[in-house]
Amino acid sequence: MSVTAIGKANFEQEVLQSEIPVLVDFWAPWCGYCRRLSPVIDQLDSAYEGRLSIRKADIDEEPELADSYDVETIPTLFLFQKGKEPVYLVAPQAKVQVTDWLKENGVE
Template sequence: MTESLHIVCPHCHTTNRVRADQLASDPSCGSCKQALFTGHPAALDEAAFDKHISRSQIPVLVDFWAPWCGPCRQMAPAYEQACAQLEPRVRLVKVDTEAVPNLGARYAIRSIPTLALFKNGREVARQAGAMGAADIVRWVQAHSA
């Protein structure tokens, strides 16, 4: 019997049950019918963030950033590239610390960009500073095994 995983939709934030062996075959949300994996990071508000962190059974990589931050804007294309390489094994999301200051405060984000990796609702790794796509992928793989 194949293991089922809970995957939160990046569009409507409904929790879906997906067989592990079906992750790579473009599963769709049972509620909104959109793709569960798009190859692009999902921008989250506080409520959506909490759902993704607490309910996803795949690791969630969070990019804490702000629109005024030069290094954040510089890293954005690399984060997109990393997303295309890491999905569907990892969900990549972005949190704008200007628009959602509570999350930045809750996680004591002191500098941006900061990447934080969550597994099973807990932060397991954190890295401050801009990184290239290959470095992001390597860092995530090293901490999500």
């Protein structure tokens, strides 16, 4: 399974207006750690199907989007939940760190 890319053009509809929480992975193809984290993100997409939507934003293709959320380090994961300020996790080291972070923020 592959996570869908997100951009400035569809960000509001697919992320900000989503009825379910959305995790956005800010990444870049040249980032080795981002590529190593990618299978974890794909696994989470399957594991949380129907409860969490996951999207990827390539910071090279969407620099304005990355800048609007002050993304300085990649990978950075943002969790958007309707009506709440987004929370973020910078450079998670393991899948369990991501799942614990999701759980802490109400996504089970």
